[in-house]
Amino acid sequence: MEMASPYKVTYHHGKLRAYLNREGIFPACLELDLSTECNRRCPSCPSATGGSPARLEWRFIERLLARLGGETRGLLLSGGEPTMAATFSDALRAARKHGFLEIAVVTNGDFLCDDAVAEALCAHATTIRVSLYDWTHLAEAQLRGVLHRIERLRARIEKAESPLQIGVSALTTAENAHGIDGVGRAVASAGAHWIYFHPFCVRWKEGAPLRIDQRGVLQAIADFRSNVRDGFDVFTFPDRYEEREIRFDGYHAAHFLLVVGADAVNYLGAEVKYQRAHALADLGRRWDGDFLWQKKRLDRIAAVRSDAYPALGSRHRGVLYNHVIQRLLDTEPSSGSDVGAEESSYLYPHIL
Ligand SMILES: C[S@@+](CC[C@H](N)C(=O)[O-])C[C@H]1O[C@@H](n2cnc3c(N)ncnc32)[C@H](O)[C@@H]1O
Ligand code: SF4
Secondary structure (H helix, E strand, O other): OEOOOHHHHHHOHHHHHHHHOOOOOOOOEEEEEOEOOOOOOOOOOOOOOOOOOOEOOHHHHHHHHHHHEOOEOEEEEEOOOHHHOOOHHHHHHHHHHOOOOEEEEEEOOOOOOOHHHHHHHHHHOOEEEEEOOOHHHOOHHHHHHHHHHHHHHHHHHHHHOOOOEEEEEEEEOOOOHHHHHHHHHHHHHHOOOEEEEEEOEEOOOOOOOEEOOOOOHHHHHHHHHOOOOOOOEEEEOHHHHOOOOOOOEOOHHHHOEEEEOOOOEEEOOHHHOOOHHHEEEEOOOOOOOOHHHOHHHHHHHHOOEHHHOOOHHHOOHHHHHHHHHHHHHHHOOOOOOOOOOOOOOEOOOOOO
């Protein structure tokens, strides 16, 4: 079983077939930032807007979840630090009420011992993904602190018999590849269920994120993977590390993964969040329940081409989904007969 792949989007074959037939679809997954506020100041933070903090109003969150509920099954809460937001517990509860099947929370892990946070996670979330960020530069005490909070949350999960899974994400570089085994073992010992390795990127503020040198990383992950204990999973997204050509005519992934920032703006993809040049719709200014299919939004998505897309070098997931969907559009625009992935192929298939 894999967690991340360019083909994960094909799990949603009904939506994909409809899209290939040029029909309007609801997204499979919503990535939502409750707030841009955060207790940390990571130097290369993708969400650092530079402006004053933004925070979604409860009425907006409720309305959006209600509009998508039943059609969109995956919710990914990010930020800012989502567990700090006053709306955090209510958002998780409302998402379940409105029919979201899988709920993932990306977090720095600093508030996992907060009772209200832990309780909401155990009751409503499917998984958390605790970011170790640039773990080789984390102070020893800081790393120990995160691992300790993971340990305590795992104990709580067992006691409450909660289905919540704890994942950890670690950013990779050619420089830190030698440490992958060590950090992976520490995370496994703390009681996490899985670890996910992904490339460190720079130039977020310019709207053109770019992976830095990743030589040796995939091999180090494969070596670590072959030695782990049962019950602990090691994931990565191999295509994010490769150099193969990517080509698309239209940012198709925006129809499958809906990215909404804490400023209530719908952005093209997660890799260009908070970049005004990539805003598709401003939902805060004037709420319109039918915004997904407005001509202006559809035209903006259709106009994005790979050869002029500044964030292509991030090889972020949206970019890779675009490539797969483009190939289907080029080869079988209407039938979509081969579209579809095995049900069991992906962990959290609704979290794109
Ligand atoms: C902006 S954070 C927001 C959620 C939460 N505050 C956290 O840090 O997990 C979302 C994701 O960005 C990732 N991230 C942070 N800095 C990054 C970088 N320089 N390159 C790639 N991803 C990065 C983190 O690993 C995290 O998974
Ligand atoms: S913890 Fe997350 S949101 Fe906060 S500064 Fe770091 S990467 Fe950014």
